[in-house]
Amino acid sequence: MSAEYTFADVKEHQSKKDLWLVVYDKVYSCGEFVDEHPGGEEVLMDVAGQDATLAFEDVGHSDEAREILNGLLVGTLKRTASDPKPVPSTSSPSQTQSNDAGTAVYAFFFVAVVVAFGAYKMYA
Numbered sequence: 001m002s003a004e005y006t007f008a009d010v011k012e013h014q015s016k017k018d019l020w021l022v023v024y025d026k027v028y029s030c031g032e033f034v035d036e037h038p039g040g041e042e043v044l045m046d047v048a049g050q051d052a053t054l055a056f057e058d059v060g061h062s063d064e065a066r067e068i069l070n071g072l073l074v075g076t077l078k079r080t081a082s083d084p085k086p087v088p089s090t091s092s093p094s095q096t097q098s099n100d101a102g103t104a105v106y107a108f109f110f111v112a113v114v115v116a117f118g119a120y121k122m123y124a
């Protein structure tokens with residue numbers, strides 16, 4: 001599959017039966033899959049003809065979902081200067097996770113301090 005498509009090409013496929021979307025600069029044809037999507041057809045229709053990378057990653061799709069996606073591949077996205085910038089590839093989810101972990105640690109200490117203060121007040 002070495003075909004290249006621009007965003008303009010992808011945008012021509014926005015109907016339910018003929019639905020293309022972009023994930024990490026690869027073009028996928030999902031028309032046959034719309035009815036089978038466990039997340040429903042609505043969400044796929046929402047990103048029809050667009051870059052669906054963030055929507056796809058936000059859900060935390062399984063490896064099985066990624067395999068299905070591979071089977072729907074029709075080509076590669078060719079970006080032109082006026083197109084939006086590509087989504088940086090897989091490093092971003094781990095960054096998000098470490099940020100979340102950092103926040104959780106702060107939240108834990110905050111709660112610990114509040115509880116300690118409450119206990120101090122109760123017994124002092």
Ligand code: HEM
Pocket residue numbers: 028030033037038039040043044047052055056059060061062063064065066068069072
């Ligand atoms: C062609 C691209 C896509 C494929 C092949 C796909 C595949 C799947 C699969 C196999 C599942 C079942 C759970 C899992 O294995 O992770 C699923 C669930 C789900 N998908 Fe997708 N998906 C695609 C695109 C999207 C997009 C763009 C969205 C937008 C938000 C989305 C939203 C969801 C949601 C919300 C669920 C959870 C359903 C539930 O657990 O009730 N999916 N998808």
